[in-house]
Amino acid sequence: MSEGIICKALSGFYYVDSGQTVVACRARGKHRHAKITPLVGDRVRFTPLPGGDGALDEILPRKNEFYRPAVANIDLLVVVASQAVPITDPFLIDRVAAIAQSRGCETLVCVNKCDLEPGEDLARIYQQAGFPTIRMSAETGEGIDQLRQAITGKVCAFTGNSGVGKSSILNALEAGFDLATGEVSDRLGRGRHTTRHVELFRLSCGALAADTPGFSSFDVDKMELERKEKLQYAFREFAPYLDKCQFQDCAHVKEKGCAVLAAVKAGEIPKTRHQSYVRLYEQAKAVPDWERKKNEE
Ligand SMILES: Nc1nc2c(ncn2[C@@H]2O[C@H](COP(=O)(O)OP(=O)(O)OP(=O)(O)O)[C@@H](O)[C@H]2O)c(=O)[nH]1
Ligand SMILES: [Mg+2]
Numbered sequence: 455m456s457e458g459i460i461c462k463a464l465s466g467f468y469y470v471d472s473g474q475t476v477v478a479c480r481a482r483g484k485h486r487h488a489k490i491t492p493l494v495g496d497r498v499r500f501t502p503l504p505g506g507d508g509a510l511d512e513i514l515p516r517k518n519e520f521y522r523p524a525v526a527n528i529d530l531l532v533v534v535a536s537q538a539v540p541i542t543d544p545f546l547i548d549r550v551a552a553i554a555q556s557r558g559c560e561t562l563v564c565v566n567k568c569d570l571e572p573g574e575d576l577a578r579i580y581q582q583a584g585f586p587t588i589r590m591s592a593e594t595g596e597g598i599d600q601l602r603q604a605i606t607g608k609v610c611a612f613t614g615n616s617g618v619g620k621s622s623i624l625n626a627l628e629a630g631f632d633l634a635t636g637e638v639s640d641r642l643g644r645g646r647h648t649t650r651h652v653e654l655f656r657l658s659c660g661a662l663a664a665d666t667p668g669f670s671s672f673d674v675d676k677m678e679l680e681r682k683e684k685l686q687y688a689f690r691e692f693a694p695y696l697d698k699c700q701f702q703d704c705a706h707v708k709e710k711g712c713a714v715l716a717a718v719k720a721g722e723i724p725k726t727r728h729q730s731y732v733r734l735y736e737q738a739k740a741v742p743d744w745e746r747k748k749n750e751e
């Protein structure tokens with residue numbers, strides 16, 4: 455039996471990169487019946503078969519898993535954003551970053567298209583919140599070296615709204631890459647969902663980087679949610695204030711004596727970050743416990 459990592463899942467095949475070759479594997483019957491669906495990023499055992507294909511035998515334990523994008527074992531989530539069209543809603547970044555934080559995955563914020571719009575406001579929010587943040591341009595190459603350094607040796611996934619330049623950045627990172635990119639629609643100010651599947655690529659800096667389909671605003675509402683009680687820990691910059699609220703069970707939404715709210719007022723926590731927290735908190739509150747249980751099974 456050999457070991458490898460799933461780099462692509464397409465039309466019933468899982469493409470497993472063993473380091474030397476990529477073998478197209480079919481899942482054995484037992485996986486099709488088991489509840490666990492193989493994901494890109496899964497470390498697996500497989501049996502090479504005569505003819506060059508393989509059979510997927512076993513999925514090794516996961517470090518973490520994400521639903522959107524559908525990937526596993528990610529060390530670093532690279533959230534690509536833009537202050538030029540298609541403008542990124544900070545709520546999208548905050549939502550993805552909260553999920554990453556709760557799954558033990560680092561987040562890097564890349565504000566792309568700086569050649570069109572410097573993106574300083576967006577970058578400042580995330581710098582202040584304590585995220586590594588790079589202002590960059592896939593077009594001019596600004597920030598590409600810094601990004602390469604940040605991902606070296608890591609398994610990372612690029613995510614963000616459609617048209618922000620995820621595939622373009624990967625093309626700029628690696629000589630010889632020619633991933634499809636798509637013009638942004640002038641009329642709608644949105645991307646065209648050019649990337650259609652998740653795929654993990656080996657870069658010469660030693661990173662494994664997944665390109666993923668961009669989000670639409672419709673997807674954002676279907677993404678996974680943290681439990682409302684745990685959400686406070688998913689906002690990293692809230693940490694110093696959490697034990698300073700007047701009430702131990704403070705929700706940090708509009709409570710009296712809330713240290714988080716005081717920090718927002720004092721400009722120590724970015725206002726949009728707290729707004730996203732409240733929005734996620736209200737959404738999480740609206741999910742009935744029985745439904746959450748069903749989803750967690
Ligand atoms: N001016 C400028 N244009 C860029 C930059 N990065 C990407 N673009 C352009 O933005 C458009 C969308 O880029 P893509 O790389 O396809 O975006 P994506 O995030 O992969 O989009 P999806 O695959 O749909 O999720 C293309 O026309 C790119 O040429 C940049 O830094 N500056
Ligand atoms: Mg793309």
Ligand SMILES: [Zn+2]
Pocket residue numbers: 699700704705706707709711712713714715
């Ligand atoms: Zn509070």
